[in-house]
Amino acid sequence: MFKKNLFTLLLTMLLVLGIAATSYADPGKGKGKGHWKFTNYGKRQAVQLVDINSHWAANPIQVMSSYGIINGYADFTFRPNANVTKYEAIMMISRACGFTGTFDSGRDWDSDVPSWMADCLDFAVNEGILTEEEAEDLNGWAPAKRYEVAIWAIRATGLEENSEFSFQDMDEIPYFARPYVGEMYKCGYMVGYPGNFFQPNKPVTRAEMATVLYRILLDNTDNGEADDNDGEELEIARLEPADGSYDVDEDTAELVVKFNMDIKAIDNTESVLDGIIVENVTDDTNVDIDEVSIEGKILTVKLYESLESGKTYRVTIEDDIIEAEDSGENFDGISGGEWEFSTDETFGIAGLTPEDGETVNEDTYVLEAEFSGDIRAISGKKLLNAVEVYNQSDDEYVDIEDVEIDGDTLIITLEDPLENGDTFEVTIKADYIEEKDTGVNFKGIDGADWEFTVEE
Incomplete structure (x- = not known):
């Protein structure tokens, strides 16, 4: 039922790229823009994967794997939460665009480019997914970021750019990438995060890649290139x-x-x-x-x-x-x-040490915030900048030695123990921490929500 030729459009709409802003071609200059053909990729095969049964993206993963667009591993795992490298993303996109494994344009790539990727880069440049300069400066082993993926996707599919959108973290989306991000968002192929954030620098996982492609595939089963449904079952x-x-x-x-x-x-x-x-x-x-x-x-x-x-x-x-x-x-x-x-559990603080309103002993120099799920720092953000400890009694900020994460707990280590008899408040800023599994941003807590006093 899923038309194999639709994968050409599909993967091209993916999300990947990791190139410095100065190396990107101007919007709309991609050679492939408006020249995409629907190409049969291959016959769908039954695939057994042992680690996706309860995963939220199980169906998209199964479909993408069955067509060989995003392959599993030799041990029959898919590893859905693993990040996709730029090389991997380009390969996936190229396969969907008709790349069958060989393509020779006569270019010579740097010796750092793996042999299995050389022909794919030739194909990507030939089809306008990348410029030659971008391919040369790719840094292909790095994780693919969301905004980078949007650039390649729109170039590859020939969709028009769209700048009529807004996110809270708009300033983190490179200016030249915004029209591409806007169109991906408008089409529903890429969505934002709670609080109206896009998280442009967040690495793309294999499950997310499969989901984006799957959305594009289904969305395009209605276009004029699809075969008639005569004789098919209602599904x-x-x-x-x-x-x-x-x-x-x-x-x-x-x-x-x-x-x-x-x-x-x-x-x-x-x-x-x-x-x-x-x-x-x-x-x-x-x-x-x-x-x-x-x-x-x-x-x-x-x-x-x-x-x-x-x-x-x-x-x-x-x-x-x-x-x-x-x-x-x-x-x-x-x-x-x-x-x-x-539905998501509300992501937030599950416990504070010391507790809000508590009186603690004078030797306290480690503070902990336990969250409702495992956490991580948002890409590009320094944890040390996420926290402020304020001494209300002396009207001054306390020096922090380190801020680190251990599973679901944020650990704040101060340079010196807290002073006797003083009252302190702790602020954890918004948009520095996210839930590891879902990418939901922590909205932060003000000092008034975490306040305690050191005993005399």
């Missing part, structure tokens, strides 16, 4: 939220099913509404549905209220309530765990 092309997702926004109030062809209710939309159940598995309750609507290939389920934080949901759809508009073929429905997803 689901996309679920939103995706089955297995664990990071669904708690503000979500609509569930969407996209089919591979136009659909209609067998009786009426009321019967469709009656045939859909949205279950809050965590609380063992059903979620109230406001209405359902059908438009073309899209079935939309609107809830009375948004989803709740930290809950798991399961959706079932009865058979014989929806059919293909042209052929009249019945949809077999969705049962049990075929559509299940979870």
Whole structure:
């Protein structure tokens, strides 16, 4: 059902690049812009992967692996949370654009370029994904960043740039990259993070790469290059939220099913509404549905209220309530765990040492903030700059020796023990720390939220 030729567009829309700002071509100068052809890549194969069953991106990963666009490893793992290097990302994009492993343009690359990558760089330059200068200065073993990926993606697909967007961290997106980021965001191929952040310097993981490609693939099953659906079975092309997702926004109030062809209710939309159940598995309750609507290939389920934080949901759809508009073929429905997803737990502070309002002994010189999940510093940010310790009694800031992370705990080590009888407050700034698994930014805490006194 997934048209193999769509992978040409697919991977080109990926996200990767790691080149200094001065080495980029001007926007729109990519040779491949507007010249992309749909190219069959290869026959889809069954692939067994042992480490993705419960992963939020399991379906996109399986599809990308089955076409050989993003391969697994010899031990049948995919390693979804591993970062993608620039070399790997370019290879993935090039495969989707028709690169079959060999391409000779007569260029000579630096000896540091691995032999398996030389022909791929030739292909990428020939197709306008990279300029020759960019390819020469690639630093290909470095992780691919989000803004770099956006540049290559838009060049490769020939989409128009779009500067009509805004993020809180806009100043961290290089000026020349903003039109590319804007178009990727507008199309929904790349999304932001809670708090309206894009995190342009965040490395792209293998799971994220697979998801972006998968979104592009599904979005383009409707374009004029796709084959007719005559003779195909009525099937689901996309679920939103995706089955297995664990990071669904708690503000979500609509569930969407996209089919591979136009659909209609067998009786009426009321019967469709009656045939859909949205279950809050965590609380063992059903979620109230406001209405359902059908438009073309899209079935939309609107809830009375948004989803709740930290809950798991399961959706079932009865058979014989929806059919293909042209052929009249019945949809077999969705049962049990075929559509299940979870919302994010609210990410934040789980415990403070010393506690807010506590009186501590005079030997205290280590402070700890425990979070609700494992944390890491946001790429490009120094942890030492994330924390301020203020002595209210003396109206001065305390010198900090070190700030480090141990799993879910931020450890602040002071240069000297705190002074007797004084009151202190600790500030942890926003946008320096993120949850390791989800990339959700910590919004920070003010000194008024973490205050304590040293005993006399």
